[in-house]
Amino acid sequence: MEVVGTSRQGTSSTNGDALIAIEGLVKSIREKLDKLSCPSTKCCIYKVPKKLKKINEEAYTPLRVSIRPLHHGKEGLEDMEEHKLRYFNDFMQRSGKILEELVKIMEEMEKGIRNCYAETINFESDKFLEIILVDAAFIVEFLLRYRFPWLKTPNDRIFWKP
Incomplete structure (x- = not known):
């Protein structure tokens, strides 16, 4: 796979499959980030490690x-x-x-x-x-x-x- 250029927004490639893989990875990570809950400031009950x-x-x-x-x-x-x-x-x-x-x-x-x-x-x-x-x-x-x-x-x- 030949890398043409890089930036903070991703890597472009001459290979279309690589773009699809990157888009899938970005989507997967975004879904996980969207599901993150913000820890409550009231959180005070924990499991024992x-x-x-x-x-x-x-x-x-x-x-x-x-x-x-x-x-x-x-x-x-x-x-x-x-x-x-x-x-x-x-x-x-x-x-x-x-x-x-x-x-x-x-x-x-x-x-x-x-x-x-x-x-x-x-x-x-x-x-x-x-x-x-x-x-x-x-x-x-x-x-x-x-x-x-x-x-x-x-x-x-x-x-x-x-």
């Missing part, structure tokens, strides 16, 4: 409870999901909010919450909001019970073991 996780896998893998979408549904953590729902129910009663109100609040916040994650969360909106809502209420309820022991219920399997 693989190299760091390889050093001590157990240190970065939940054993009892999964908080946030990353480990949701993993084997061995299912039992706690029911307990998180109990905490969520107690949280709703304590807050005086009805489920529809809380879901509406979460719907309005969904985009902002998703922007906090460095990686794309592949859950549908309904499942994502359910995970975030139940987990957030669980954390708040847990902290309240830890700080104010009289809030603990007799059937609480976190603070009172059977």
